[in-house]
Every structure is written in structure tokens, then in C-alpha cells.
Amino acid sequence: MLDEKKVRIMTKLSIYEKTTGRYDIKLAKFYRSDYVHYQVLRTLIAVTLGYVLLLLLAAVYKSDYLIAEAVTLDYASIGKAILRYYLMILAVFAVISLFGYLIHYNVSRKHLSDYYNLLKKLKKYYVLKEEAEAEGIADTAGQAAAADTGTEGGRNL
Template identity: 35%
Template structure:
């Protein structure tokens, strides 16, 4: 027998699986610290590569200024500026990545917990229906 509540619940679960399964179920498999750590590691490599590319473009664009600085042997201040800039940008993006990863993890955990509760509810509905049909006698209630 079809139950309207069960059909609604199955539809809700199916929509979640289609829309959010890849993202949220994948995130929820990790511990919070592991997920954030992986995100920060990805951030480190992305920021490093981007900084090197931007620095290379800047050096090519301002080649005359770089050559003058190198000729005057002002390498220590130049090196300090490059490293300080890198560390500031890395720190800024790391904070942003940490916040975003924490929020994503929290949202994913909440959604997956709701999904699991709905699965348990659906299981209870099936069990209740199975218990109800087991107690009915075939051919009516004749004794």
C-alpha cells in the first residue's frame, strides 16, 4: 500500500541525492580538521603559484625598475618586500579559506544529518507497515 508520507519522504531524499550528494556527502566523510587542512593545503599551492605568476608579470612589466634596483645592490629590501608581500597575501587567503571551509563543512554536516534522519524515518515507516501487514489474516478477520 502506498503511503503519502512515505512518497513525500522518498521524493525529498531523491532530490537531495541528485542535487547535493556529490558535494555534501563527500565533505561529510572527512573530519572537520582534515577537511579544513586539505582546503588550506590547496590554498597554499594556489596562492604560491598565483603569486609567482603575478610576480613574474610584474618583473617583466617593470624590468627597468628591477634592473636599477639590482644595479644598486639593493637586494635585501627587495627580497624583504617580495617575501613580506607573499606572507601577507598567503595569510589573508588562508584566513578566508579557513572561514569558508568551516562554513561549508558545518552546512554539509547539517544537511547530511537531516538526510540521515529522513532515511531513519523512512525505515521506520517501512517497518511499521510491515508489522501492520503481518498481523492481518488473509481472507478477513474470521475466527
Template identity: 30%
Template sequence: MLDERKVKLMTRLALYEETEGKEDFKISAYYRKDYVSLHMLCAFIWVTIGYICVVAMAVLAGLDSLLGHMSMAVMVLMGGMAVVGWLAVVIIYLMIASHIYNKKHKNSRQRVKKYNHDLTRLLKMYGRNDSQDSQDLQE
């Protein structure tokens, strides 16, 4: 005879495995620090590439006025502003990315712990049924 609690629990476990579970298992395979560091490195690279593209487009858009006012002082000032702007963008973006990926890893680990707890409950349910079945056979 089917136990309704076991069926509900198995359904919930299967649904989790097919939806959030795939990503959660990948995330929880990493230590939190490693997961966050990896994604912050990727974010650093992509923010730097994006910033270079934006600065290059701005330089190309204002190339006529830049060539008209070109001097060594202006070039040094613009280069310094570009570096300071890059540092500001990178620091802000990495702080945001760190917060997001820490939270994502924490939530993923909590869901995986709940999944493991439910698996343990299911295993105990099967253990109880097996012991009852063996007692019924002995009688």
C-alpha cells in the first residue's frame, strides 16, 4: 500500500531536483569563498573589458575636440581620470558582485541542506517500513 507522506516527499524531492536543484548542486559543490572569488574574478574581467569599450567609444566620439585641444597636460589629466573612473567602477561593481554571490551561495546551501534533510526523512520512512514488513513475515 502506498504511503501518502512518502509520495508527497518524493514528489517534492523530484520537483526540486528538476528545477532549482541542478544549479544548487553545482553551486554548493564549491566552498563559499571559492565560489565568490571565481565569480568576482570573472566580474572584474568583464567590467574591465566593458569600461575599455565605453572609454574607447567616448574617445572616438569626441576625437575632433580632443585633437584640437591636445597637449601633454590634457592627455595626462584624461588618462588619470580614466584610471580613477575605472577604479571606482571596479570597486563598486565588485562590492555588489560579492554581496550577490555570497547571498546566492548561502541560499543555495540552505536549499541543499533542506533537500538532504528530506532525503534522510525518506530513508527513515523506508527503514521503518522494511522493519515492519520483516516483522509481519516472521509472524
């Protein structure tokens, strides 16, 4: 027999798992600090790669000047400027990603709390069902025991 109440709860859980829950449940595996640190690290790596490619494009753009002035260039100051800009960009993106992913994690926890409440409801339902079944078994056992000890006249024909 289909239990409508159980199907309703399980349907809502399934819909959530299929839509936004896909991303939120992945986040649930992380602690807040671990997730934020992991995402900030990924951001820093991506920014480093992007910066290197940007330098490459800048070198191609200024290739005429670089080739012409290759001997007389002050590489130390150029290196310091590159490092300075790199650290500035890294700091900006680290701060943006830190706050962004922190907010993202907190929002996902709110959605997950509703999901967990539904799960608790389903679990409670299963517990009550098991208790009802146990009571039903106890009743039938009691009835069987009473029928065995009863007289012939007491039997249902």
C-alpha cells in the first residue's frame, strides 16, 4: 500500500536534491573555513595563471620596444613593478573571493537546514511506523495466545 504522506515528503526531498540541492549538498561536506580557504586558493591559482597570460600578451604588444631596448632595459625595476602589481591584484581577488564564498556558504546552509528538517520528519515518520507495526504484531500475538487458551465455544467458526 502506498503511503501518501511519506511520498509527499520524499518527493519534496527529491526535488530539492535535483535542483539547488546538487550544489548545496556538495558544500555540506566541507567545514566553512575549509571551503572558503579551498576556493580562495583556487582563485589565487587562476589569477596567477591569468596574470602570466596577461604578461605574455603585454610582451607581444610591446615586442618591438622590448627587442629594440633589450640591452638597456632596467630589468630590476620592471621585475619589481610586475611583482607589485601581481601582489595588489592577488590581494584584491583574495578579499573578493573570501567574502563572496563566505556569503555563498552561509546561504547554502540556510537551504540545507530546511532539507534536514524534512529528513528529520521522514525519519520520525519511519520511527512511528515501526512502533505502530510493533504494536500491531503484539496485538496479533495476544489475540493468537487468547484464541489458543480459549474454549471451543470461544472460537470463531
